[in-house]
Amino acid sequence: MTRSADVVVIGGGIVGAACTYYLARAGVDVHLVERQFIASGTSRACDSLTLLWDKSPGPELILGRASTALWAGLVEELDEPFEYHRRGTVLLAEDEAGLEAGRQTAAAMQAQGIRAEPLAQADLLKLEPALSPDLAGGVFFPDDAQIDARRAALALVAAARRQGATVHQGAAVTGIRRRGEEIAGVTTQAGDFATHRVVCAAGVWSNSLARLVNLDLPIRPRKGHILVTARAPGFIHHPLLEGGYVSTVQTAAEGVQVALVAEQTPAGTILLGSSREFAGFDRSVSLTVVQAIARRALRFLPGLAQVPAIRSYAGLRPWSPDHLPLIGPVEAVPGFYLATGHEGSGISLAPVTGRLIADWIVNPNRVMPAAAAVRPDRFELRPRTDKPTNH
Amino acid sequence: MPFAELAVVGAGPAGLSAVVTAARLGVKVVLIDEYIQPGGQYLKGEAFADTLSSPAERQGRALLRSLPSAGITTYWQTVVWHSEKNRLHLHRPQGPLTLDAATVIAATGARELALPFPGWTLPGVMTVGGIQVLVKAHRVLPGQKILLAGSGPLLLAAAYTLISHGLPPVAVLESSAPRQWMRFGPALGGQTGRMSEGWRYLQALRRARVPYRFRRAVVRALGSDHLEAVVTARLDSRGRPVSGSEETIPVDALGIGFGFIPNVDLTQLAGCTHRYAPALGGWVPLVNEHQATDVPGLFAAGECAGVAGAEAALLSGEAAAWGAACHLGRVDRQELAHHLTRLKQARQRQHRFAAVLNTLSSPPDPLLAALAVGDVPICRCEGVTAAAVRQAIDRGARTLDALKTATRVGQGLCQGRTCGPILARLVASQTGCPVEQAGFFRVRPPLKPVPLSTVAAEGVE
Numbered sequence: 001m002t003r004s005a006d007v008v009v010i011g012g013g014i015v016g017a018a019c020t021y022y023l024a025r026a027g028v029d030v031h032l033v034e035r036q037f038i039a040s041g042t043s044r045a046c047d048s049l050t051l052l053w054d055k056s057p058g059p060e061l062i063l064g065r066a067s068t069a070l071w072a073g074l075v076e077e078l079d080e081p082f083e084y085h086r087r088g089t090v091l092l093a094e095d096e097a098g099l100e101a102g103r104q105t106a107a108a109m110q111a112q113g114i115r116a117e118p119l120a121q122a123d124l125l126k127l128e129p130a131l132s133p134d135l136a137g138g139v140f141f142p143d144d145a146q147i148d149a150r151r152a153a154l155a156l157v158a159a160a161r162r163q164g165a166t167v168h169q170g171a172a173v174t175g176i177r178r179r180g181e182e183i184a185g186v187t188t189q190a191g192d193f194a195t196h197r198v199v200c201a202a203g204v205w206s207n208s209l210a211r212l213v214n215l216d217l218p219i220r221p222r223k224g225h226i227l228v229t230a231r232a233p234g235f236i237h238h239p240l241l242e243g244g245y246v247s248t249v250q251t252a253a254e255g256v257q258v259a260l261v262a263e264q265t266p267a268g269t270i271l272l273g274s275s276r277e278f279a280g281f282d283r284s285v286s287l288t289v290v291q292a293i294a295r296r297a298l299r300f301l302p303g304l305a306q307v308p309a310i311r312s313y314a315g316l317r318p319w320s321p322d323h324l325p326l327i328g329p330v331e332a333v334p335g336f337y338l339a340t341g342h343e344g345s346g347i348s349l350a351p352v353t354g355r356l357i358a359d360w361i362v363n364p365n366r367v368m369p370a371a372a373a374v375r376p377d378r379f380e381l382r383p384r385t386d387k388p389t390n391h
Numbered sequence: 392m393p394f395a396e397l398a399v400v401g402a403g404p405a406g407l408s409a410v411v412t413a414a415r416l417g418v419k420v421v422l423i424d425e426y427i428q429p430g431g432q433y434l435k436g437e438a439f440a441d442t443l444s445s446p447a448e449r450q451g452r453a454l455l456r457s458l459p460s461a462g463i464t465t466y467w468q469t470v471v472w473h474s475e476k477n478r479l480h481l482h483r484p485q486g487p488l489t490l491d492a493a494t495v496i497a498a499t500g501a502r503e504l505a506l507p508f509p510g511w512t513l514p515g516v517m518t519v520g521g522i523q524v525l526v527k528a529h530r531v532l533p534g535q536k537i538l539l540a541g542s543g544p545l546l547l548a549a550a551y552t553l554i555s556h557g558l559p560p561v562a563v564l565e566s567s568a569p570r571q572w573m574r575f576g577p578a579l580g581g582q583t584g585r586m587s588e589g590w591r592y593l594q595a596l597r598r599a600r601v602p603y604r605f606r607r608a609v610v611r612a613l614g615s616d617h618l619e620a621v622v623t624a625r626l627d628s629r630g631r632p633v634s635g636s637e638e639t640i641p642v643d644a645l646g647i648g649f650g651f652i653p654n655v656d657l658t659q660l661a662g663c664t665h666r667y668a669p670a671l672g673g674w675v676p677l678v679n680e681h682q683a684t685d686v687p688g689l690f691a692a693g694e695c696a697g698v699a700g701a702e703a704a705l706l707s708g709e710a711a712a713w714g715a716a717c718h719l720g721r722v723d724r725q726e727l728a729h730h731l732t733r734l735k736q737a738r739q740r741q742h743r744f745a746a747v748l749n750t751l752s753s754p755p756d757p758l759l760a761a762l763a764v765g766d767v768p769i770c771r772c773e774g775v776t777a778a779a780v781r782q783a784i785d786r787g788a789r790t791l792d793a794l795k796t797a798t799r800v801g802q803g804l805c806q807g808r809t810c811g812p813i814l815a816r817l818v819a820s821q822t823g824c825p826v827e828q829a830g831f832f833r834v835r836p837p838l839k840p841v842p843l844s845t846v847a848a849e850g851v852e
Binding site: 150285 | 475789793795799803804835836837843846847848
């Protein structure tokens, strides 16, 4: 059976869910096709942080702020709660040099009108008494929020359905049909779709889809591990990130990078991260990485020593070479849109991504200027004319 | 780093049988168990002079007695929290320890399956096996008015234990029909021990005037902060409670049991292929005739390779020990084959019997469907209700993984050990898909909760 659709969104993670929601809200007949189930990929193997201070002033920060505002609105707009908590985050400095770097980040954010409060050692310990007393200090960023990506994706999809979107789970895409250069349809395990527009929001799996239209994307899976503790209510009060976190994100190193990220979920468990490494599509848990995370956590939060660890998991972030996502049309393949490459900012930037995609499709004149920085064509995407190569 | 030619995880009948056999074959063995002493659930506590003891129990106790002189290194109160290839990561009261083992036998046993129903989280509601352990190992009676309900012969064994301790249960409710038990017939061939065991249980129930009622189940537990009464109901031919047949019985303890689920976390973490075998209790690792999994050097013996009772566990432990010894080059293939042939007939008999037993014990899905509704918690660790689970299934969740993502099931302290098999049956009964399509929760370290300091440490003695 062939259905027809204005737009087919591929990928039911947080980004695809947001695209589907904003398209449906704009009155577009949108079908979401997901290989497994909603949030079955990276969106269920991540933490729940949305940060502003890790974004560079300029287009990235503009998009980040737009998205933060959209998230706050979605709390009211969506019928289902998604564990949104605007507790802020705390950057931790181990020594004076780290604290100075933190102060500079704080100043840069303040210059953009984003709240940031440098904390001396005593203030830091008052805010988070479980921290090791030898830390130099930190910075409090009150505007950052925690969001459960799984619940948020499900809430967006449920709301999109109410707006008329159709969701197909267990619908792996096996082909993208074209007539000339233009998109003509999508073939999935759950049936065929006649459509002129496809949004590829398949995260780390976007490459294999783009290859169906002869495109090579510069996206690589960047693996991250998380270790979960048993419930320990009130152990920490804000998500904590060590100052070195940003450099582990920005390094191009292939090996494992570990920097502390600790956050407590509403259930009381503590999620401990973070690691970054290029390890292909292997999602198995590596004990050495989990151990490194545990050691880093004990360095900052020594009281965790006797708290039980109950689970660990690993997920794959869609890394892009300039640490910015790929959002928008691909000129060389009319009708093919990308919403991918968010690496660790998928939750942060999901709503603005959905908005941009809806604008690109419904009313390109409305697309905000900052979106130029994330247009996929900055990577000069051209259809392959030679024989396919193996990647 | 300590090294063992063979590490056996679990000191129940299968593990005991494996270590004693392996030691006799000249293998250097380490035996690990979470409890303070060996024996597993089956041999927990003392043997009573007044209790009938089965051949398996007598054999198990003989193994326990021979353990100190068998030249085996033992680690009690020790949790295996991770395994990578041939390396086991242990947590002991003294701290972490990493153990390299050339071969490993998983003998991690089975756990009980309890069905959710309104009130099942009230204090006073426990598993049938839990009641047996309380009484046999700790000499504690869980209450004064005890009801046993569920399905399968374990109910009779537990009733017998209570009777021998002077506190007969108020009743035993068996959810299946006598007709289903007739299927036992052919499988009883050569099971004279089991038959006389069953006969003596029934005699004891009769003498103690304990009602043994078929096709009846507990549908609700009542009480404010502790169990005060249960509502029971008759079941129709498909296992659904019949409205109007309810009776309220005042009780202060309730034992629930619907058979056993193999503990396969260790073999799943190790990457062994598993298959769904209802006749063996659920998901089990694929093993050959000497209990070798498809991961070289890793064997699975006893209930974790298929629920089949203590006698079968003893035999499979022995077979696995021979398999490990052969893997280590201590015995050649011919000796191994010869020995396995000797065990073969007895093992086949046990498995025929076990298949019927597991089928009888397994809960009727319509009963589960009728009782797991509304605000009945399904995932007890995270407090996820039946209604939330059913909504997620309605929205397309077809696997435990999908349910875990859509709700919080399986994310708590027990990591889905309790709710996993219940959820799979719920998905099946609500969608009509086979139970195995729901899959299982993916197992990742730590297998059991261990302090963060243990995870962080290099486990060197």
